Amino acid sequence: MDDALHVQDPDADEQDRDVPAEPADSMETAPVAALPRPSGEDIAAGADIAPRGKEGSQDSNASDSKTSSLFSSIPSSLSSSTGVSELSKETGPGGSEGDGHDAPPSGSTPSTSVSSLLHSACSPAPDAQLKQTAPAFPLSLEREATDYAALSHRVKPRSSIPTRIPSAVYGQQCVESAYISRLNPYALHKGEQELLQDHLCHIHVTAYLNIRNGILRLWSRNPMLSVTEDEALGCAKDSRWMPLASVAYNWLVRNGYINFGCIDIPKCPSQKRGRRKDGPTIVIVGAGMAGLGCARQLQGLFQHYYGDSVAPKLILLEGRKRIGGRIYSHPLRSLEANELPQGLRPTAEMGAHIIVGFDHGNPLDPIIRAQLALRYHLLRDISTIYDTNGLPVDEMRDSMTEKLYNDILDRSGAYRHKSVVTPTAEGDRELIDSGRDTSADDGITIREYEDAAASGITGTLLPAARLRRGVGHKTTDIKPAAGPALSELQPTKEHSAATTCQAMGWKLRQDVSPADSLSLDEIANASSTQNLGAVMDDAINQYQRLLDLTPQDMRLLNWHFANLEYANAASVGKLSLSGWDQDMGNEFEGEHAQVVGGYQQLPRGLWSLPSKLDVRTKKIVSKIWYNADSTSNEKTRVECEDGETIYADKVIFTAPLGVLKGSSVAFNPPLPEWKANAIKRLGFGLLNKVILVFKEPFWDMQRDMFGLLREPTVENSMSQDDYRANRGQFYLFWNCMATCGLPMLIALMAGESAHEAEKLSDQEIINGVTAQLRNIFKDKTVPDPLETIVTRWGQDRFAQGSYSYVAAEALPGDYDAMAKSIGNLYFAGEATCGTHPATVHGAFLSGLRAASEVIDSFLGPIDIPSPLVPAKNRASNNASMPTTPTSASPQKKRKAVSDPNGPADESPSAPLAHASEDVLRKAYDDAMWAAIISELGPAEPRPRKLALNPFLLYQKDYWYICKTECDNAKIKATGKENAKAPRDEIRQALGQMWRDASDEIKKPYLDQMEVHRKTNEEDFAKWKDRIVEWERRTYEIKDKWCAENPFEIFAQNMRDNFPANGIQDGRQKVRRL
Structure with missing residues (x-):
């Protein structure tokens, strides 16, 4: 062990390799080269990785079904000669022009060269210190209003709708595109509802949704090119729908559903000729995924809406000497990696590790698999858990125990908070599925609806079975548009616990009747802030009276408890009984994956492409002066520990919840009570890892992971209390050979073990994990590791933990309170994303949300014309799409946005x-x-x-x-x-x-x-x-x-x-x- 390379402080050994430090041009440039689009058969295959049990996690949530993304994935098997992105190699981008949004995914058809769009340019070196003067900048920027009357003259209806496929096929593509964008294809988002409810007639909801889904289809089919407004207008099937298309396009752009990530945004033509104005100064505290995603999105939004007329100054202040936050791929130096593609270096993931499925709306999908073309490895299931004696657990017993654990979790779920989903206006599902709009003779006319409203029979006019409702009108019996409420997902109590166990394969005790069940009401209602662990522990105690459980069964059950603690970065005794899984139903689908060569390539790509963001490292923020009055022009002031003061129009705080809990940054005035209370109530948990690099692998290389059961503090104990301390220590090992190119294992320490690791020395931890490996692989020689790293995220001053969780004292609206802005102070980070907390994609989504809030503060609400839909003209095009394909000109492939000549002239001349x-x-x-x-x-x-x-x-x-x-x-x-x-x-x-x-x-x-x-x-x-x-x-x-x-x-x-x-x-x- 004396020859092993130990690293206690990961940042201390980084040597600024990943740091965009001053001067900025000292950093390597991250290239993205042109890649061929693979055919469906070429897409890298792999089995689903489902966690053992239903607990899921930020790294291991799994869903039963899989939905493929409409745009092509980049296969992990591509050789480096194909030009895969190498974000750790110091070369420049290169490539050529590619196809538009409707280019067919063919292996012989080259995709658009991201490099031609994403020229990497070094940001100017920052001044040593900004002048101590406040920038003169108005609270709002003037922009010319949209000329809706000119839209139909500028773009032809249907110009973005392909003519060579049946309308039903087109409709299904649009529906699928909405699903993979996290939107309901058949109903308005609550943001759309608020925007349109006073302007859009219920009969036109279908037309709006068809257009919105069509715009999403353009983006999902080629997210390497931004969707232009003219293309969006071409999704309207009739000229009278053009204003709807413009509104839908602007809503999607502002809210980050399209045109996000590492792509170039075409500059908006200057609204007025004249001198270029200095734009607002916006300071973003933190250069993790939330901060980088927010800055990249803001840069694109300002370019989209203002072009060259306004030049905003975006400044990211990062306390570390690197970017990425809790994504950190630490370089390994003990061995040379010969298994990795040329240009990729061996790294160990100290923090975030797993992509929890690309499908069903993961915003990282287009960035990782298309825009950056990062290599990734699809994970396979655990398949083996080793007992304390070093032998594999019997698969049948493992399966029965897992089912019993899931039943306990389901019965505990009966006490979850009853979430109320507010329904929104829905369109005609049949028409949307078939790619058709409403017409004068279809459905309910506006006059009929007004007559019914005057007569008070709206509920009868719009039967619930049709799933359609009038915007802005009260109706009853409408199904929720955003999916079933949590109460609808609760387990039923139709079957007793004894009967359920028999169905699993368990044998009941002799004195137990099939009608016997569990009674958890007393323990669940013992406190208004009851924790999940107390109820689950009581359930196990009651099951011991029904079943002949053995010590091995107890070890297996507690292995699943440890996996749940890994998912939440907290002991189950700290989780809220009623709200620990408040994000339920938002999981993504598809195989889980790891990035080959390091997850940190993702934040590096966001920082560097299409042009480098102004990231200032080693800038530790100590105090933020903000103005709680959103109507005031008073500036914010950000003070750093080195004495520098930066004045800004807006400040976006993206540091982890642990930093807020630790009061590491002072706010003046102090944060309001409602915000401070949410910070106090939410939990911020801990997960630690042990990285072990060996000279040769001695484990099964066909498995991506394997589990390990742990002994209780009292041997063969049947008491839950005796398992709590040790069950999370080294309970799971990741085999990282495929992603780092070296024989490396990563052991997890979850629950109370994660906190214990903060107190132990490296040597104690490494001796313990090595002893466990030697116990498992008795027939192999298990040497001392060549290189080891132990993480201690609780001691990291810029994180003070791993990720957030719903603590027992938390309230249902705390995540929303965390996200809410205060005057010119905005918030982002995974702890502000209630739908996807504790995840990388949740942090990124929160950055998109914060960027939307900031741009809205400058632009104001989206302009809605009156009337929104002009009266139908007899000469206008038919509003419904024909079933048979028309003989109109074929849809042309869109050229790259950099083409100055536009489409070829097709006039008779x-x-x-x-x-x-x-x-x-x-x-x-x-x-x-x-x-x-x-x-x-x-x-x-x-x-x-x-x-x-x-x-x-x-x-x-x-x-x-x-x-x-x-x-x-x-x-x-x-x-x-x-x-x-x-x-x-x-x-x-x-x-x-x-x-x-x-x-x-x-x-x-x-x-x-x-x-x-x-x-x-x-x-x-x-x-x-x-x-x-x-x-x-x-x-x-x-x-x-x-x-x-x-x-x-x-x-x-x-x-x-x-x-x-x-x-x-x-x-x-x-x-x-």
């Missing part, structure tokens, strides 16, 4: 050399569709729906009765024999008659609506079957026709039969066939 190919292609498509229609006939139109509003039928029967009564009342009131009641008075009176009508009178109309509803469903189902078969047959005929009529021969015949100037006429003749 363009040279034939440029236009004839397009014309021939159109003629070819026309001829093909003529053949298809001649054989199959046109697609059957969608069946017309029967009315679903019972009031309309009632109105027909009682209109003249009500009219007579109203006319008589008018005559009596005016004394004129010919007096007539106005139509509006009749409608209001008729609505009152309906409300006052007895159930017996209403019943036949309601029954008729149920008949209509069933008829509509049956007719639609039959039509859908027929149209699917029709579309299937179109592909058969198309394949056959194309084989018999190759394009080259067809084109030559067209040229021979129609001279160059008459090709267009020839195409028209083909269309008339």
Whole structure:
């Protein structure tokens, strides 16, 4: 052990390799080279990595299903010659122009070169000290309002919608794109609801969602290019929807759903000619994922909205001498790594380690797999847990115990806080799925809705079964748009504990009845701040009375407790019973992964691409003076320990919760009580690691990890209290050979063991873990490690722990309180992201949120025209997308944003050399569709729906009765024999008659609506079957026709039969066939 390399303070041995220190150009540049898009078969494969049990973690949350991202993944098997990103190598970016958003993911089609967009440029060296004067900058910046009337003249409807795929396929692509962007494709986000509820009619929600989902489709298909507003406008199927497209685009851009990460944002043309203005000064405290993500997003937003007219100054202050925060890939120096691709160095992950699935909305997906093209290794399951005797645990016993643990966790979940999900406006699911908008004859018209609102029958007009509601109107029985409430996910109590155990394979004690169960109410309700550990421990005690549990079963159960403590960085005795899993339902999907060559390549990419951010390391912030009045122009003042003072318009604080708890930074005025109380109530936990590098591997290299059971303090004890102290010590080992290129193991220390590690010496910890390895691998020679590192995150002054958790005293809204800004002081970090706390992606998302709040403070709310949707024009395009593909020009691949010439001229005056190919292609498509229609006939139109509003039928029967009564009342009131009641008075009176009508009178109309509803469903189902078969047959005929009529021969015949100037006429003749 004397020859081993020990590292106690990871930062002390870094030698500034990862530090963007002064001067800035001393740092290496992180390149991104052009990569071929792999086909689906080329994407690196690997089994799901699911944690043992349901506890999950920041590194090991798993979901049952997997959804692939719409854009191509970069396979981990690519060789370095293909140009994979090497963010630890000192070279410059290079590459060439690539395809647009709709380029097909083909192995032979090169993707857009990120390097051509992301030129790495060194930021200027910062001044030694800023002048002690406040910058003169207004609270808000003027921008010219959007000219909505000009939108339809600038961009053609449907110009961003491909014409060569059926509308239903396009609709499904849009729906999938919304899901992988963390948005409900069928309902408004609560932010959209707040923005649009006073402007958007309920019948237009479907059109808005189709446009919004279409914009997300453009981004998800190629996140290496930013989506422009013109492209977004082209997602509208009718010119009257253009304002909707503009609003949707701006909302997505501002909130970081598109155009985020390491991409170049095209500069907005200057709104007004004139001298360039000095922009605001924004100071971001902390250069971890939240700070870097926020700064990168703000830089893009200012460039998008202001271009060259305003130059903001973004300054990141980092106390460490490196960037990345709690992501730290420590370089290893004991051995040369021959297994890594050229240019990647061997590193050990001291902090964040695992990507918890790329699918279902992880914002790191487009950055890691597309923009930076980082190599990654997909993880495999644990498969083996070793007992204290060094032998593997029986798999059957392991499985039974895991199920028992999950049952305990489920029963404890019955006491979780009942989350209330506020429903938002929904669109027509059938139309959205089929890629179609509403039309004049589809659904409920605006007039019908107004009539129903005046009559007080909105709930009847919008039946809950249709999942549609009017924006800004109160309705009942509407399903939540954001997924089921937590209460709907709770375990049921239909089966007793004894019966459940029998189903798992357990044998009950002789005196136990199958009806016997657990009673946890007393312990759960013993305190208003009860902890999860107390209830779970009591559940185990009660299960001991039902089952013949053994000491090995107790060790296995406590292994899962340790895994839960790893997930939360805290002992289960500190977790809130009612809210420990308050982020439930937001997990991502797909295989978990590790970054090859170090996770720190991710924050380095955010810092350096497309141009280097102004990060000032070794700048320890000591005090922040802020103004709690958001309407004031008073500046903030940030003081550093070295005496420097920086004046700013906004300050964004992204340091960990541990720093706030430790009062390491003073605030003037002091933080308000509501913020200080949230900081106090939330927990900030601890997880530590032991890194062990050996000369040769002695473990199974086919496994990415293996588990280890720990002895209680009293041998073979059956008491939970005796397992608490040791169960998390070295309970899990990561095999990191695939990611660091060296024989390296990382042992975890969770729960109370993580705190104990802070007190022990390196030698004590290393002797202990080596002894455990020698106990497991008795038949192998286990040498002393060549290099060791022990983390002590609790002693790190810039973290003071690992990540946040919901402590027993925490309240449901504490994460939201942590995120809330105070005047010109904003907050970001994983502890401010209630949907994804304790994760890298949660920290990044919080940075996007903070950037959105800051840009909104300058821009004001998104401009909404009045009316938002112009009245329908008879000459306007049909609002619904045709089922059969049109013969419009094929969708062109979008050029890189750096192309100054824009799209090629396709006007009739363009040279034939440029236009004839397009014309021939159109003629070819026309001829093909003529053949298809001649054989199959046109697609059957969608069946017309029967009315679903019972009031309309009632109105027909009682209109003249009500009219007579109203006319008589008018005559009596005016004394004129010919007096007539106005139509509006009749409608209001008729609505009152309906409300006052007895159930017996209403019943036949309601029954008729149920008949209509069933008829509509049956007719639609039959039509859908027929149209699917029709579309299937179109592909058969198309394949056959194309084989018999190759394009080259067809084109030559067209040229021979129609001279160059008459090709267009020839195409028209083909269309008339």
